[in-house]
Amino acid sequence: MPKIDEGESESISLAYNRRADVLLIDEARGRSVAASMNVPIKGLLGILLEAKKAGHLDALRLCIKELEAKANFFMSAELRELILKSAGE
Secondary structure, X not given: OOOOOHHHHHHHHHHHHOOOOOEEOOOHHHHHHHHHOOOOEEOHHHHHHHHHHOOOOOOHXXXXXXXXXXXXXXXXXXXXXXXXXXXXX
């Protein structure tokens, strides 16, 4: 099992024990652990994609650029293009 930090461990445990509808988690190791425990997961990009599809965001591309520039959010170029294509951008 991958090593995760205490905060992620607690979040996953809480989501599991409370049978949460979804756990918001982005870090790959934490996602892997949560998935292995059948905890439903969603990342920030998934939330933003849903917001775009629901009409709450005009441009997902701008949100992604700000995340990368201001929050040091990292994603592969392939993931960025997949998300933007899914958003119709």
